[in-house]
Amino acid sequence: MSPIKHVVISAAGIGSRLGLNKPKCLVEVAGRSLLDWHLQRLQWAESVWLVVGFREEDVIEHAVALRPDIIIVRNPDYARTNTLQSIYRVSRHLSDRMLILDADTILEDRSLQNFLTAGEQHEQLVGVSPYLTSDGVRVLLDAAGEQVIRFTREPISDLEWTGIAIIRPELVVDKPIYVYEAIEAHTPMPAFTIKAFDIDTTADLDMARNVLANQWGGNE
Numbered sequence: 001m002s003p004i005k006h007v008v009i010s011a012a013g014i015g016s017r018l019g020l021n022k023p024k025c026l027v028e029v030a031g032r033s034l035l036d037w038h039l040q041r042l043q044w045a046e047s048v049w050l051v052v053g054f055r056e057e058d059v060i061e062h063a064v065a066l067r068p069d070i071i072i073v074r075n076p077d078y079a080r081t082n083t084l085q086s087i088y089r090v091s092r093h094l095s096d097r098m099l100i101l102d103a104d105t106i107l108e109d110r111s112l113q114n115f116l117t118a119g120e121q122h123e124q125l126v127g128v129s130p131y132l133t134s135d136g137v138r139v140l141l142d143a144a145g146e147q148v149i150r151f152t153r154e155p156i157s158d159l160e161w162t163g164i165a166i167i168r169p170e171l172v173v174d175k176p177i178y179v180y181e182a183i184e185a186h187t188p189m190p191a192f193t194i195k196a197f198d199i200d201t202t203a204d205l206d207m208a209r210n211v212l213a214n215q216w217g218g219n220e
Contacts, residue, residue, distance in 0.1 A: 015104065029205070053077075105162065107194070111195040127194040149188050
């Protein structure tokens, strides 16, 4: 199975629910921006694609200072499009599978490494998490607890969609649907539990700071 060469980070959104009037990837947790954390842990990647939109100049300046060879992809329609359509701006140029993640995600380093190792055994893999956020999408697994079979907004599962997955580029479509809806069209798909969650609200941000300070030892 081919190694993962490409990482796509989605960082185009406004993040209105957080209410900080700044790109969520530049929000600081444990003294560093979320983008800092991501680019540090992704040094192994042959290519990192960053999709930008809201206040793109600030994000680009910050990203290039951290990783000069980062590939910037603009989404000037960020206010009218979604994360899946941002990813499509990259996936349409790729033929190899890719790791996708949202820039507003907090993630434990060792957990990511375990996820990537599991990806050596599966062509596609969905990250699911026991950390539950304010408005997260829940994941339903099969009876064996190994395959994702459905996503739901109803709080009927103790696992949440992380926004992290290893997928083939042809799974990504240019449609106004959520990423998990595009994945659901190809389920069942192998699942892997990962310590991660996205930050959409101030409550999520408080949880992130608490998790880093008390559970992950201040080191993702």
